[in-house]
Amino acid sequence: MARELLGKYLVRRRGKKLERFMITEVEAYDGFKDKASHASRGLTKRNAPMFGKAGVWYVYFTYGMHWMLNIVTGPEDYPAAVLIRGTEGISGPARITKYLKIDKKFNNKSATPKTGLWVESNPRFRNLKLEIKNSPRIGVSYAGSVWSKKPWRFFI
């Protein structure tokens, strides 16, 4: 799912204006066992959206100043999400939310035009093979040698 999101558009509606940003960098957080995932210590008030339906935003606040944008994946009751780390023109997960004015008001909301933040396929890339690379995830050294090394960061 993380790979699928690469090359697609993150679309933000503000008033009547639509802004589209091609997603270029993501990270996967998968299941109960993933020690790098907020869900590794079970259900909490904060990570609850990760346990819900796929296609819903999980937006949380960290480091006292940054909002992180994730989209929930997987079946209900199975915690998994993809962190949107970068788009064309914006690199860095906190900068995306800063520039697109994304905060807790999107948390637990569906990714649809109705909510003002969603994902669209990219017709430009329908027939183009993207060169996708991967690496360990960023900023998760606390997760131990196994989980911090999982190559679940994907980027174009």
Next chain:
DNA sequence: TAAGTGATCTCT
């Protein structure tokens, strides 16, 4: 390299 910043989590 380190400060900034405050919500959240764990432990008492």
Next chain:
DNA sequence: GAGATCACTTAA
């Protein structure tokens, strides 16, 4: 309720 931590950014 206290203390530690944090899926980061910026300025030095």
